[in-house]
Amino acid sequence: MISTRVLFSALAAAASFSTATAFTGRASWDSLGTTPCVPACPASDFRVALPSDLFPGGESCCHFVQATYQGTNVVVQFTDLFLAGAGSQNISLSDQAFAVLAPLEVGTIFPVDWIFVS
Numbered sequence: 812m813i814s815t816r817v818l819f820s821a822l823a824a825a826a827s828f829s830t831a832t833a834f835t836g837r838a839s840w841d842s843l844g845t846t847p848c849v850p851a852c853p854a855s856d857f858r859v860a861l862p863s864d865l866f867p868g869g870e871s872c873c874h875f876v877q878a879t880y881q882g883t884n885v886v887v888q889f890t891d892l893f894l895a896g897a898g899s900q901n902i903s904l905s906d907q908a909f910a911v912l913a914p915l916e917v918g919t920i921f922p923v924d925w926i927f928v929s
């Protein structure tokens with residue numbers, strides 16, 4: 812059985828040179844804005860913070876990500892680094908984006924698939 816650590820390393824490595832890698836994690840909506848991309852992305856209501864350790868140099872900042880939960884998609888801009896998500900594939904959506912996938916009262920949803928789109 813492949814250890815989670817090995818698998819995670821492979822995914823992290825793939826993320827640095829591929830924009831087609833699919834990830835799966837938990838999505839929340841309350842942790843945006845603590846660590847904006849540098850330089851900052853254009854203002855958008857549909858935003859996502861992605862695990863900071865997957866993009867240590869801010870790679871792919873301001874690119875677009877499609878997140879899918881139970882067959883519903885939302886396209887969001889990668890505008891922030893999610894420090895609390897380091898070591899996972901969990902993401903934090905803006906409240907407007909989360910609300911497309913589930914009621915805000917739910918708080919967190921899993922599994923959410925996410926992938927970069929052009």
Ligand SMILES: *[C@@H]1O[C@H](CO)[C@@H](O)[C@H](O)[C@H]1NC(C)=O
Pocket residue numbers: 836837895896897898899900901921
């Ligand atoms: C990521 O989400 C999973 C599933 O909900 C959870 O068990 C795990 O603790 C989360 N990891 C981080 C770093 O938040």
